[in-house]
Amino acid sequence: MPTEDPLSHAFGAESFTNFNSRFHEIVNERKLSNILTLVSRHGKIVHLDAHGVLDISSKPTVPVQTDSIFRIASMTKPITGVAMMILWEEGKWDLEDLVAKHIPEFKDLKVRDDEELVPQNTPMTMKQLMSHSAGFGRSSDYSELNLREGDLQDMVDVLAKKPLYYQPGKDWRYGPSVDIQGYIIQKLSEQRLDEFFEERLFAPLGMHDTGFWVDPSKSARIARIHRYDEDRTLIPAGDTNVFPTERPKFLAGGGGLYSKIEDYWRFSQMLLNGGEFEGRRYLKASTVELMHTNVLESGVNVTLYSPHTRGLGFGMDFAVILDPKAAKTSQGIHSFYWGGFYGTWFWIDPVNDLVVIGFMQLIDGTKPDGAPEVRELSARLVYEAMGKPKP
Template sequence: MLGAMGLGASAALPAWAKIAVQPAASAGFTAAGIADLNAKMHALVDQQKLAGVVTLLARKGKVVNLDAYGRQDASAPAPMTTDSIFRIASMTKPVVGVAMMQLWEQGRWKLDDPVAKHIPEFAGLKVKTDAGLADQARPMTMAQLMSHTAGFGVSSVYEKDNLRETDLQGMVDKLAKLPLVSQPGTDWAYGPCVDLQGYVVQKLSGKSLDRYLQDHIFTPLKMPDTQFWVDPSKTARVVRMHTYDPAGKIVAADFPIRTSPPRFLSGGGGLVSTAPDYYRFCQALLQGGELEGARILKPDTVKLMRKSVLQQGVGVDLYGPVQKGLGFGMDFAVHERPAESGLPHGQDSYWWGGAFGTWFWIDPTHDIVFVGMIQNLDGSIPGRGTPAVRDISPAAVYAALAERKT
C-alpha cells in the first residue's frame, strides 16, 4: 500500500479541544430552543432507544452546541464524549466526492467524460433487460458515476459477488464481467459508485485513497481522528455498535473496529470520524471550500457539487418512494424544492448520512452546519428500531432559530 502506515496519529491538538461553544443568541438561536434540542436527544437515551449521542450545531461559523450524552457502550460505564469515534459509513461518500472534485479542478476528468475513459475495463458494458442483454444507449458518464445513476444496481444486487473481497482493482475486475442493471442516467441506484470514485482518485492521483485523503483533506482541515482505521492508541474512544433486544431496548452488538489499514479502502463507507472532525469538513464546504486559511475547493466547485445532475423524472428513492423536492449532485442529496419536500431545511441545503445512524446537513441559506453521531446496526433504515433523529433534530434546530428565512 502506498504510504498507508502512520496516518492515524497526529501531533496536533485535536480539533475538538479547540472548539469554544458560543452563546446561542450570538448566532441567532434561542437558548430555550437549543435546550429543547438537547432534551429531545437526551430523552432517547434515557428511554433506552440510544446508548448515546453526540450532536454539534453551528451557524455563521460559531458552534453554539456541542453535546455528548449517554454511554459509548450500553453494557459498560464509559461515557460518551465529544471526541468519541464513530464508524461514519456513507458519510465517507461526500469526502471522496470532494477528492474527486479536487482532481476535476485540475482538469484530470470532465463531467461528460465516459467512465470508460478512466476505467477502461468498463468499455462496452452491456445492460440487463427483460429481453436479454442490450448495448448502452449512451455511454455512462462521470457525472452519472458521481450521482448514483451510472447504471449499476443497488448494493444488494452484488452481495454474492463480494465486491470488497480484495481491493479496489478486484472490485473493478468483478464489475467488468457483470451487466449494468439499468441504462445509464435513467435510475438512481445506491450501489458501488463511490467505491469506484475512490478507485478513480487512486488512479488519477497516483496515491492510495487513504494517503490522498490524508494529504489533501484531513491534514489541511485538521481532522486528526478521521481515517479508514483507528490508531490503537485511540481505541478507548471508539463507540460500540448497538442493536435492539426483543423489547426494543438498546443493547451492545459485536462489530469489530479496524486498528490497521484495510486492504479494501471503501470510498463508499469506510471512514471513522468524530463530530468535531466532520464539522470542520462541513464548515469548509459551507464557507466555499476554505477553513482557517486551508482551501480544499474553489467556491464555484462547491456550488456545482450541490447542484442536481439528475435527468428529468429520476428521483432519490433510498428507502422507498421518491423523496419529493430533492435532487442529487456530486455525492450529496440537494434540497431543491422546499415547498414540495415539506422539510424545514433551507433552499439548497445538502446532506447525507451513514448506515449506522450518523447524519449531517449543510444549509447555505441559513448558514448552518449540523452533525449528529449515533452507532446502531441498520441505524439509518426506517422501521428497524432507531429513533427518527434525522427528523427530530432539524425540526428542533429550525424551531430554535430566532429569525428564519423563507
C-alpha cells in the same frame, strides 16, 4: 471545542434546552446508547452536546465524549466526492468523460432489460457516476459478490463482468459508485486513497481522528455499535464492534471512515465557506456550488427508502433539498446532506449559513423505520430555535 453564545447567532437564550432534552430522552429511554449533536452558524459552533455511554454492556459504563470516535459509514461519500473534485479542478477528469476512459474494464458493459442484455444507449459518464445514475444497481444487488473482500482493483474486475441494471442516466440507485470513485482517485493521483485523503484533506483541515483505521492508542474512545433485538430492545451488536488498527485491504471511499464530530464539522464548514477553511483553499466556490446542484435528468428521483420520494435532487455525492414540503423534511431549501448506515447524519444549509451534525451507532440507524427519526427531529428543533416557519 469552544462554543459561542447562541444569542449572538440568531438563536434564543433557551434554544438548545429543549433540543438537549428531547435527544437525552431518546437515550434515557434506551432507544439509543448515546448521541452527539453539533450546530454551527456563521462559522461558529453554538451547540455541542454528548449524552449516553460508549457501550451499554461495559462495566462500569464509559460516558460518550465529544471526542469519541464513530464509524461514519456512508458519510465517507461526501469526502470522496470532494477528493474527486480536487482532481477535477486539476484537469484530471471531466464531467462528460466516459467512465471507460478512466476504467477501460467498463467499456461496453451490457444493460439488463427484462431477460435480455442490451447495449448502453449512451455510454455512462463521470457525471452520472458522481450522482448514482450511471447504471449500477443498489448495494443489495451485489451482496453475494462480496465486493469489499479484495482491494479496489478486485472490485472493478468483478463489476466489469456484470451487466448494468438500467440505462445510464435514466434512474437513481444507491450502490457501488463511490467505491468506484475511490478507485479512480487512486489511478489519477497515483496514491493510495488513504494517502490522498490524509495529504489533501485530513492533515490540512486538522481532522486528526479521521481515517480508515484507528490507532490502538485511541481504541478506548470508539463508540460500540448497537442494534435492536426482535423485541426492539437495545443490545450490543456483537462482532460488528471489531475495528481495524492498521490499513485495511479495501479502502472504501463509499463507507470506510472513522471520525469524530469536530473533524466532520471542519470538513462541513469548509464546504459551507465555499471551499475555504482557516485561510486555506481546498476547492473553488464554484466547484462547491456544482457539488450541491442537481444533475439528475428530468424525471429521475432520489429514492433511497421509498419509490414515492420527491423533492430531492443529487449533485456530486450530495443529496440536495429542492422542495422541503415535497421531500417531507424540515431541512432548509438548498441544503445538501447525507447520512451513514449507523445513523450518523449531517446537513449544510447555505441559505441560513448553518451546519448540523449528529453521531450515533445503531445498525440500520439511518433508515426511517430502523431507529428514532433523529434527523427530522434535529431539523425541526433547530429551525424552530431560529424562528423559521415549518416548510
